[in-house]
Amino acid sequence: MADESEKVELEEGTLLLALEHENLEEFRKTFLDQHPYDQAKFFIKIDAELRMIVYQFLSPNEMATIFENIEIDNDEYEMYLAEMDPTFAAQMIGKMYVDDAVDVLNELDKEQVTNYLKIMDDEAAEDIRELLHYEEYTAGSIMTTEYISIHAHQTIHSAMQILKKEAPNAETIYYVYVVDEDNKLVGVISLRDLIIHDDETMISELMNERVYSVNVMEDQEEVARKIMDYDFLALPVLDNEKHLLGIITVDDIVDVIDEEASEDYSKLAAVSDVDSIDRGPFSAARKRLPWLIILLFLGMFTASLIGRFEETLNKVAILAVFIPLIAGMAGNTGTQALAVAVRRITLGDFEEESKLKLIFKEAGTGLITGSICGIVVTIVVFIWQKDIFLGLLVGISILATLTVATIAGAFIPLIMHKLKVDPAVASGPFITTINDIISILIYFGMATMFMQYLL
Amino acid sequence: MADESEKVELEEGTLLLALEHENLEEFRKTFLDQHPYDQAKFFIKIDAELRMIVYQFLSPNEMATIFENIEIDNDEYEMYLAEMDPTFAAQMIGKMYVDDAVDVLNELDKEQVTNYLKIMDDEAAEDIRELLHYEEYTAGSIMTTEYISIHAHQTIHSAMQILKKEAPNAETIYYVYVVDEDNKLVGVISLRDLIIHDDETMISELMNERVYSVNVMEDQEEVARKIMDYDFLALPVLDNEKHLLGIITVDDIVDVIDEEASEDYSKLAAVSDVDSIDRGPFSAARKRLPWLIILLFLGMFTASLIGRFEETLNKVAILAVFIPLIAGMAGNTGTQALAVAVRRITLGDFEEESKLKLIFKEAGTGLITGSICGIVVTIVVFIWQKDIFLGLLVGISILATLTVATIAGAFIPLIMHKLKVDPAVASGPFITTINDIISILIYFGMATMFMQYLL
Numbered sequence: 001m002a003d004e005s006e007k008v009e010l011e012e013g014t015l016l017l018a019l020e021h022e023n024l025e026e027f028r029k030t031f032l033d034q035h036p037y038d039q040a041k042f043f044i045k046i047d048a049e050l051r052m053i054v055y056q057f058l059s060p061n062e063m064a065t066i067f068e069n070i071e072i073d074n075d076e077y078e079m080y081l082a083e084m085d086p087t088f089a090a091q092m093i094g095k096m097y098v099d100d101a102v103d104v105l106n107e108l109d110k111e112q113v114t115n116y117l118k119i120m121d122d123e124a125a126e127d128i129r130e131l132l133h134y135e136e137y138t139a140g141s142i143m144t145t146e147y148i149s150i151h152a153h154q155t156i157h158s159a160m161q162i163l164k165k166e167a168p169n170a171e172t173i174y175y176v177y178v179v180d181e182d183n184k185l186v187g188v189i190s191l192r193d194l195i196i197h198d199d200e201t202m203i204s205e206l207m208n209e210r211v212y213s214v215n216v217m218e219d220q221e222e223v224a225r226k227i228m229d230y231d232f233l234a235l236p237v238l239d240n241e242k243h244l245l246g247i248i249t250v251d252d253i254v255d256v257i258d259e260e261a262s263e264d265y266s267k268l269a270a271v272s273d274v275d276s277i278d279r280g281p282f283s284a285a286r287k288r289l290p291w292l293i294i295l296l297f298l299g300m301f302t303a304s305l306i307g308r309f310e311e312t313l314n315k316v317a318i319l320a321v322f323i324p325l326i327a328g329m330a331g332n333t334g335t336q337a338l339a340v341a342v343r344r345i346t347l348g349d350f351e352e353e354s355k356l357k358l359i360f361k362e363a364g365t366g367l368i369t370g371s372i373c374g375i376v377v378t379i380v381v382f383i384w385q386k387d388i389f390l391g392l393l394v395g396i397s398i399l400a401t402l403t404v405a406t407i408a409g410a411f412i413p414l415i416m417h418k419l420k421v422d423p424a425v426a427s428g429p430f431i432t433t434i435n436d437i438i439s440i441l442i443y444f445g446m447a448t449m450f451m452q453y454l455l
Numbered sequence: 456m457a458d459e460s461e462k463v464e465l466e467e468g469t470l471l472l473a474l475e476h477e478n479l480e481e482f483r484k485t486f487l488d489q490h491p492y493d494q495a496k497f498f499i500k501i502d503a504e505l506r507m508i509v510y511q512f513l514s515p516n517e518m519a520t521i522f523e524n525i526e527i528d529n530d531e532y533e534m535y536l537a538e539m540d541p542t543f544a545a546q547m548i549g550k551m552y553v554d555d556a557v558d559v560l561n562e563l564d565k566e567q568v569t570n571y572l573k574i575m576d577d578e579a580a581e582d583i584r585e586l587l588h589y590e591e592y593t594a595g596s597i598m599t600t601e602y603i604s605i606h607a608h609q610t611i612h613s614a615m616q617i618l619k620k621e622a623p624n625a626e627t628i629y630y631v632y633v634v635d636e637d638n639k640l641v642g643v644i645s646l647r648d649l650i651i652h653d654d655e656t657m658i659s660e661l662m663n664e665r666v667y668s669v670n671v672m673e674d675q676e677e678v679a680r681k682i683m684d685y686d687f688l689a690l691p692v693l694d695n696e697k698h699l700l701g702i703i704t705v706d707d708i709v710d711v712i713d714e715e716a717s718e719d720y721s722k723l724a725a726v727s728d729v730d731s732i733d734r735g736p737f738s739a740a741r742k743r744l745p746w747l748i749i750l751l752f753l754g755m756f757t758a759s760l761i762g763r764f765e766e767t768l769n770k771v772a773i774l775a776v777f778i779p780l781i782a783g784m785a786g787n788t789g790t791q792a793l794a795v796a797v798r799r800i801t802l803g804d805f806e807e808e809s810k811l812k813l814i815f816k817e818a819g820t821g822l823i824t825g826s827i828c829g830i831v832v833t834i835v836v837f838i839w840q841k842d843i844f845l846g847l848l849v850g851i852s853i854l855a856t857l858t859v860a861t862i863a864g865a866f867i868p869l870i871m872h873k874l875k876v877d878p879a880v881a882s883g884p885f886i887t888t889i890n891d892i893i894s895i896l897i898y899f900g901m902a903t904m905f906m907q908y909l910l
Contacts, residue, residue, distance in 0.1 A: 004667045033665065037685045069686075160650070167651050174629055174646070174688075191629070191646060195615070196622050210488065212459045228713065230492045231524075231706035233688065250705055251686040257709065258683060261716030265794060268723050281819025288791050289824055292857075295787050296828055299780035300835055306776045313772040320768050320775030321761045324782050324891055325754035332750050336743050339720060364736030369744055373751055380755055402747075436779055 008038045015042060019050045024057050032062065036069040044072055048083065055084050060091035067092065068100045077107045090116040094124035097171055099144035099252065102131045106141075131246075139223050140216040142256065143237040143246035146170050149177045152186060152204040156194055159203055163194070172234045172249050178207045185211060185236055185244045213238045216245055223248055224256045264342060268335070298433040302327075305437060309444040316454050318385070319447055322394050325377075326443050329398060330405040330435035333369060337362050337409025338431050345417050355414055359407065366406025374399035389453040393446055401439040408434055463493045470497060474505045479512050487517065491524040499527055503538065510539050515546035522547065523555045532562045545571040549579035552626055554599035554707065557586045561596075586701075594678050595671040597711065598692040598701035601625050604632045607641060607659040611649055614658055618649070627689045627704050633662045640666060640691055640699045668693045671700055678703055679711045719797060723790070753888040757782075760892060764899040771909050773840070774902055777849050780832075781898050784853060785860040785890035788824060792817050792864025793886050800872050810869055814862065821861025829854035844908040848901055856894040863889055 011030050018027035031039060043054065043066050055063070063084075081089045081104075093101050093116055105113045105128065113132070117125045127145055134140030148170050150159045159176065167173045176194065178187035187207035197206055213236045214223050227235055227250055237246045306313075306323070313320060341358065378395030382388050409431055447454065466485050473482035486494060498509065498521050510518070536544045536559075548556045548571055560568045560583065568587070572580045582600055589595030603625050605614045614631060622628045631649065633642035642662035652661060668691045669678050682690055682705055692701045761768075761778070768774060796813065833850030837843050864886055902909065 004665055007665070035665070035667070035685055071684075164650055167647050173650070191650075192622055195619055195628070195646075210459055210462070210490065212490070228709050229526075230490055231709075233705075250688075250709070254683050254686075254705070254709060254712065257712055258716070261713070261720065262798065265716065265720050265723065265798065268720065268794075281816050281823060284795075284816065284820040285823035285827075288788070288820065289827060291791070292784070292788060292824055292828055293831065296780075296784060296831060299783050300832075300839075302783075303776045303780045304839070306779070307773075310772060310776070313775050317765060317768040317772055317775070318762075320772070320778065321758045321765070323775065323778050324761070324895075325751075325758045327779050327783075328754050328757075328887070328891070329747070329751060333743070333747060336746070339723075340739075343717065343720065361736050361739065365739040365743065368736060368740035369747055372740075372744060373747055376748065376751060377755075384755075384759070432783070436783070440779070 008034060012042065016046070016050070019046070019053050019057075022053060027057055031058075036065045040066045040069040040071070044070060044076075051080070051083060055088060060088055061095045063088075063092045064095035067104065068096055075107065077104050078112075081108070081112075086115065087119055090119035091121075093128075094120040097144055097146060098124075098127045098131055099142060099171075099246075101128050102141070105132060106136070134216065137220050138216065139214045139218045139220060139237050139248060140245070142220055142223070142252050143216070143248045144171045145246045147177060147234075147236070147244075147247040148173060149179045149183075149244060150189075150203060152178050152180070152202075152207060154203050155199065156197055156201050156203065156206070157199040159189075160194060160199075163191070171247065175232075175234050175247075177211075177236055177244055177247070178203060179244050183244055184242045185213060185238055187211060188236070211236065213242075214248070215240065220256050221260055224253045224260070227253045228257065268339065268342075295433075299436075302433065302436045302440065305440055306444070309440075309448065312444060312448045312451065315451065316447065318390065319444070319454075322381075322397075322443070323440070326394070326397055326401055326439045327436045329373065330401045330439035331432045333366065333402050334405040334409035334431045334435040337366070337406045338413055341410045341413040345413060358410055358414070362406050362410035363403065366403040369406070370399040370402030373402060387454075389450070393443075393450065393454070397439070397443040397446060400442045401435075404438050404442070405435040408438065463489060467497065467500075471501070471505070474501070474508050474512075477508060482512055486513075491520045495521045495524040495526070499525060499531075506535070506538060510543060515543055516550045518543075518547045519550035522559065523551055530562065532559050533567075536563070536567075541570065542574055545574035546576075548583075549575040552599055552601060553579075553582045553586055554597060554626075554701075556583050557596070560587060561591070589671065592675050593671065594669045594673045594675060594692050594703060595700070597675055597678070597707050598671070598703045599626045600701045602632060602689075602691070602699075602702040603628060604634045604638075604699060605644075605658060607633050607635070607657075607662060609658050610654065611652055611656050611658065611661070612654040614644075615649060615654075618646070626702065630687075630689050630702075632666075632691055632699055632702070633658055634699050638699055639697045640668060640693060642666060643691070666691065668697075669703070670695065675711050676715055679708045679715070682708045683712065723794065723797075750888075754891075757888065757891045757895065760895055761899070764903065767899060767903045767906065770906065771902070773845065774899070774909075777836075777852075777898070778895070781849070781852055781856055781894045782891045784828065785856045785894035786887040788821065788857045789860040789864035789886045789890040792820070792861045793868055796865045796868040800868060813865055813869070817861050817865035818858065821858035824861070825854040825857030828857060842909075844905070848898075848905065848909065852894070852898040852901060855897045856890075859893050859897070860890040863893065 011034065014030050015027060017023075018030065031042070034042075043051070046054070058066075084092070093104060096104070101124075105116070108116075117128065120128075131140065131143070131145065146169055148163055148166050150162055154162075163173055163176060174191045176189050176191065177185060178189060180186050187203075187209045188211045189203060189207045193206055212226060212230060212232065214226065216237050216239050223235060226232070227248070232250065234247045234249045236244055237248060239245055341362075344358070374395040377398050378391040380391075381394050382391035385391070412431060412434070466489065469485050470482060472478075473485065486497070489497075498506070501509070513521075539547070548559060551559070556579075560571070563571075572583065575583075586595065586598070586600065601624055603618055603621050605617055618628055618631060629646045631644050631646065632640060633644060635641050642658075642664045643666045644658060644662045648661055667681060667685060667687065669681065671692050671694050678690060681687070682703070687705065689702045689704045691699055692703060694700055796817075799813070829850040832853050833846040835846075836849050837846035840846070867886060867889070
């Protein structure tokens with residue numbers, strides 16, 4: 001058995017050739033044998049001309065599978081759809097798993113969505129309409145309605161019949177949900193249990209009545225956290241009256257976790273998004289410039305602050321030498337405290353009462369790290385510059401700066417969280433600037449006050 | 456139906472009371488009805504005295520379930536095990552899923568491991584020994600040997616018999632692996648397919664021969680990437696001769712993704728690890744100080760570099776005002792480029808040839824962002840200080856700095872990757888210092904050269 005990835009690579013040539021020669025049979029034979037993710041990778045690699053042939057060679061259903069597995073930027077969906085015949089595109093969307101279909105439609109204009117839904121067959125259109133109105137990043141926006149539900153007063157045998165019938169269309173068949181006559185969730189049973197137990201056992205005897213679920217309005221991060229903690233393969237989504245609306249499966253959650261982690265990371269680095277898609281320098285520059293320009297003006301503000309101490313600087317030029325050191329240390333310790341706070345908030349294990357505790361803890365941490373770094377700096381500067389006053393000035397500045405910067409690093413994301421702003425937004429740039437300002441005020445303030453000892 | 460999380464919270468009181476009154480029956484009734492993750496959460500919350508009662512109230516098998524679901528720091532495993540009777544502890548480890556058992560044993564001394572394996576029943580000990588020697592962070596270290604395998608010349612009916620028998624012990628029953636007489640992997644079949652199709656169908660007719668797999672030595676990040684991309688619930692692990700050794704399930708991968716993302720994030724923020732466990736300020740300070748001390752000395756080096764330009768500074772004190780701006784901008788743009796490179800390397804979609812392309816792209820991006828920021832700065836400084844030469848000096852410094860810093864940000868992680876060092880290690884501190892140095896050399900170098908225009 002050759003390695004699967006190698007095989008897929010080898011088949012790329014065959015596929016390209018088949019498309020160029022418009023050899024339908026050869027293309028379909030090789031292509032449809034591949035995993036949908038590999039199909040999607042091939043599809044986004046080829047150019048528009050060849051894609052036009054693919055649209056002719058595949059059915060809407062086959063294209064739907066590709067679209068379910070595609071990993072592209074949101075605006076690229078529109079491009080691909082525009083290339084297709086509108087009827088073909090509408091049929092394809094109708095054939096997709098409804099959660100994926102909604103993801104695609106969410107990227108289009110309202111008008112376009114209405115058009116596609118009009119052409120689509122009614123049942124699919126209705127399923128999609130139901131999901132379309134959920135707000136982004138909520139459980140409702142990532143759930144699918146293609147689950148399997150049974151009733152408590154059935155036997156395993158009759159439940160398995162339903163399962164066999166619905167398996168081809170369900171997103172997962174590994175959990176089966178038990179609902180009452182009002183479609184309220186009353187239990188869950190795993191396929192594992194259905195298989196192990198006797199055919200005549202009643203579902204009510206076997207089902208687990210302690211079902212974890214999420215509300216349809218819940219944040220997707222909460223959902224991800226629950227699935228991760230409890231190692232679920234899927235989680236049911238309920239409305240406020242406990243009606244079963246849909247399910248969220250682990251594969252969608254894996255994407256959420258990856259996205260959210262990338263997002264936190266990107267924000268700490270002050271990039272709008274760090275993705276794997278290869279871009280040209282202009283497109284990359286366009287994405288990074290907004291941050292850089294903001295940071296530039298924040299930096300100018302800091303510069304103007306130093307400018308106010310020009311007189312002090314004129315008298316004791318050596319002070320300038322330590323500006324990057326002090327500002328840098330403030331930035332570093334602030335970022336550390338910030339990262340801890342942001343992660344804790346993201347991870348969600350955060351109770352109201354413990355916020356104050358976090359601030360106190362960070363104040364303590366800042367005081368300890370500040371004292372130690374301050375002592376080290378005092379000694380090093382004294383040895384280097386042979387000036388104990390300069391050493392003390394820099395050392396005490398470091399102590400004060402580190403303490404304040406650490407508290408600020410923890411405090412700001414907590415405030416953001418309170419204000420319902422994603423705390424990760426604040427990260428890198430904001431905290432660094434605040435800490436630059438704090439450190440410069442402390443350093444030059446003290447230097448100006450104790451000028452006579454430095455001259 | 457009350458919300459499950461609320462119910463668990465209410466039961467906490469019942470459980471505590473039952474333990475305090477040593478009411479075995481009440482405790483077991485409530486506790487064993489909970490989800491293992493909730494059991495684990497309760498267990499790590501209570502104090503040592505009550506834990507001693509739990510060890511008496513539960514069987515090794517029941518404790519094993521808790522330990523499989525526990526989320527604690529690695530050194531805490533040792534503490535809990537030390538509390539238990541050694542025979543009880545050994546039996547418990549023997550009852551755990553073998554991958555989880557190995558995770559626990561990896562945290563202990565060699566001697567302790569040998570002792571536990573000696574007391575344990577032989578079959579369990581052997582399974583564990585087999586997995587213990589795989590290197591950390593490889594596929595082998597996170598796989599489990601509790602999979603289900605069948606042969607191609609069986610019918611669905613006979614395969615289902617095997618499945619029913621092995622289901623209680625297997626980590627997943629949703630994929631069944633098909634092996635030949637040498638235990639080489641030849642195919643895979645999903646439980647979904649087994650259920651949908653006729654009982655008399657031969658496995659060979661139905662199985663998918665294009666099985667994605669990973670080598671036992673492969674990095675766990677690669678495994679995570681594959682499972683995420685292809686939406687697998689499990690992935691088989693093979694040796695170099697394609698023998699089936701074990702499987703890795705999606706729930707373990709979710710943890711890997713979360714860990715790796717946290718790791719990258721932590722390193723960008725220069726903290727050793729950002730976890731959700733609450734620590735005191737001393738413990739937090741101890742974790743952050745090593746980074747801060749390193750950064751402090753790197754900062755002193757930068758300061759000494761500026762010290763060499765003291766004469767220039769003495770003549771034109773205003774130069775000092777722009778040090779944080781220029782160094783800060785270099786740090787920002789470097790971190791952006793670094794984050795993009797690190798994420799791309801972590802995500803694994805990186806071919807040898809494209810490295811040069813990335814560098815060129817980043818050089819282009821740096822030139823574009825540098826030019827725009829440079830022009831903005833020149834104008835602002837000119838308006839503010841009414842000195843076109845100073846404006847040009849700062850502007851050109853920004854242009855040069857941003858270009859070089861962007862290239863450095865992309866180049867350094869690539870070199871790290873080449874040297875087989877985790878590129879995320881380099882991030883924050885390293886890149887910022889290099890860029891501080893570069894920016895100061897450029898800025899003061901130019902200032903000293905064109906001194907006559909500034910006076």
